[in-house]
Amino acid sequence: MSVRRALTIVVLLLSVSFPFWGSPYFVGRIFTPALFLGVIALSLSLLAGFGGMVSLAQMTIAGLAGYGYGYLTVTLGQPWWLGILGGLLVAALAAALFGLIAVRSSGIYFLMITLALGMVVYALANQNRSVFGGHTGILGIRAPELFGQSLAERTVFYYLCLGVGLASYAYVRYLARTPFGLALQALRDEPRRLAALGYHVALHRVAAFTLAGFLAGIGGLLAVWYNGAISPTTIDLTRLINVMVIAVIGGLAYAEGAFLGALVFVLVTNFASSFTQRFNTVIGLVFLSTVLLSPEGLSGLLDRLARAVRRRIRPGAALPQRFPTE
């Protein structure tokens, strides 16, 4: 059994049994937000790690799903399922549009364009009252109720987030092996070559951006159910950057990194804020030390540790068969 598989089983057992032995505070206030933030950050890992597209707009897209859900269910009084469909549709469409605007650029320009798009939506949300509710946003947003049970109840909501988190994680790992995912990794490294094999590179980038937007939208729905409200602050510059910080701390190229980074992020913001006002400084320091000490993030660090352990146990074991991303 590989170190990785053993670790997976341990993490699974711990996370599933967590509400039975973990404190309500940790279940509800630490792990639950870590899971939905992880899903949003995962949408960035997917884009950046596989597709080489570092987007700063993932929180904007997640927020738009939240706005869509809030507008439909609260402002228009529609049922929750319509809110979910509408929210995800808005996220996917916004992502497709952002993708169309941004795909022709790359690297730092891609980053700046997605940032600019995020700021445009932020300004729009602040100014528009009829749909976005202006500065106040939309209040009184409720999670769906199933069989008379609100999904927002702490333990139920934890399991919902855990289920969605695990499914998203499994899906992204699956995606890496599909023609879609392979072509995405291929265009990250040699877009010219991919075009010379018959692939429409720009279209594929837009498709990937849309898919990632859908994923971010799922995370955005969980977030809005958790918060019960949405306002422009949810998608301000700091929140946009937080997604990047989370993904980088965890390790951009690792699907699990999104969740690991989110957990560290939530822990630091919660505990640092109890003894200092400057938790942004603390997060900044964690971010910097990650980038300096382990550019591949915490997942990269763990990966190297696991390999070291394996070499100890079985010297001369074959080279690791990790998924070939850096």
Place this chain on the structure above:
Amino acid sequence: MVAVESPRLETAARALELQGVGRRFGGLAAVRDVSLALEPGERRAIIGPNGAGKTTLFNLVTGELRPTAGTIRFFGRDVTALPPHQRVRLGLARTYQTPLVFPRLTVRDNLYLAVRGVRPWRLSLRAPRPGDPEFAVVAELAERVGLRHALSALAGALSHGEQRQLEIAMALASRPKLLLLDEPAAGLSPAERESLAALLGSLDPTMTVLLIEHDMDVAFQVAQRVTVLHEGSVIAEGTPEAIASDPRVRAVYLGGTHGE
């Protein structure tokens, strides 16, 4: 110089036809007024000193660069404005002067993407299964270029020569009607050159091949006709023997000291 003037009606039979093709980079005319016609199944070599515009000409044919003048026809169809991926789907494949493979994917996945590239559902969201017919094609291609043993290796870990072979296999994966090879023998060991020559010799005789070769010996071994490019222009075209004894070619290309 051979003028390529032919009635419009006959062009449908040509595998590739360039008419007055030019490309400028700012003030530099990298390719100027090139006219060229390849019959289906023809093996043509383009030679010329460094910077003559050979690679630029390839980029114009594949669509990676748009010409600033002229038209390009592929089996009679005007493809001048067609983007690269659509030309590939019509049956045009290439290799690059510096091998271009996906370094962080395995040889198998490199070939798999190449096989999928010209098929519908190339962006399927379903993971392939080991029994899928594409993998039989992948194995066959790998076998053909001697990379069967390396299917699970990362393409970035292959030697230069192996990457070349992989690239050729990727180009063949689309079953092209026209194959463009940009200096396929460059950087290969003598043994690798031999297997390359054998591979090129084993290609489907109906496949049209256009290859750039710096090395006249290799070019003359594969090609029936040779086109000489110099400073962006075609200065000679003919059989290898005629080219080898052409005084202008000797002057500009073979480094002959006396011109005319």
